[in-house]
Amino acid sequence: MCSIDSSLVAVITFKSSNIYFIRVTNGRLVQDRALNLQHDCSGIAHHHRNLYITSGTALYQYSLDGTLLRKLYDDTTGLLKGSSCAVNHDGERIYVASNKSRDFQLVTLSRDGIVISKLTDRALFWVEQFPPGLHVTDSGQVLVCCQFSKIIFQIDRDGRMKLAEVVRSTNKEPLSVFFSKRTGSLIMGMSDNNNIKVFKAQ
Template sequence: MLYEDTGGGCRVFKCAVSPAGDRIYVTNCNQHTLLTLAMDGNLIFTFTDTQLQEPWGVHVTNEGQVLVCGSSSNTVIQVDREGRKKLATLLSRKDVRRPLSVCSYDNIDQITVGLDLNNKIIVLERQ
C-alpha cells in the first residue's frame, strides 16, 4: 500500500501517474484537494484552489500536463507538474456542468471531458 486516507466518504477518489513514473496525482473530493505523491507514497504537495471544488477526474498528458475536473466548481483546470499551482482554467461554469472525467489524446490534439447529470461528452481542440 502506498497511500491511505482513513477518513470516510469520498476521499481518495481518482488517480493518475506521471509519464516519467515519479509522481502519483490523487483527487480528494471531500477536502477539495489534489494530492501529489512520490512513488513511495510520501505526500509531496497538497493543491487547493477556489476553482477546484469536489475534484473527481484527473489525467496526465504525455507531456506531463496535469488536468483536473472540479465537479461542483464546474471547471477543468491545468496544474503544474509538481501539483503546486494552477496554470490555466480550460473550462469554466459557462462551458460545463459537473465535469467528472478528463482525458487527452495527444495524437489528435484533443481533450475529452465527461459530464454528470446530462450524460454529455465535450471534446476540446488543444492549442
C-alpha cells in the same frame, strides 16, 4: 477507467470492489476478465503493468493479476470516499485527488509513496459520490475537474499550484477529462447527460 494497452482497458464501478477488463476485438467491446478486491474502488490508474487503486482514504498498488503489492498512501484525517488517482508518463509522480473537509485536495506522491506536496482549493468543490476528474497528459500536464466547479484546471507537475483554466463550462458539470495527443483534443465527460464534449487544443 484506464488504458492497459492499445486494445484493453480496466474499468471500475464506483463504490464496488470489482475491476473489469474490457478488450476491443473486431470492433466490439468484449469482457476479458474480472478481479474482485477486498475493498471498494473509487479511482484507477495504470503504469507499467501496475494498477493504482484508490479506496476511501487509501491508495493501493496491485499487479495486473490482482496481487496486492503495497499500500502506498493513507490519510485518515477527513478524506471522503470520492477519490481518484493518476500516474505521470515516467511513473515518478502519482496524484491522488479527493475531498477533504469539503475542499478539493490534490496529493502528489513519489513512486515510493512519499508525499511531495498537498494542494487544497475550495474553488474545486464537488460532492462525495462523484470522484473528481484527474488526468496526466503525455507531456506531464496535470488536469483536474470537479462536478460543481464547471472548470478544468491545469496544475503544475509537483502539484503545488494551479497554472491555468483550460476550459470553463457555463452550463455543464464535467466529471472526467482526457487529453489525446494524437488528435490534439481535450475530451470531457459530463455528469448531467450521456454526452461527451470534445475541444480542439489551441
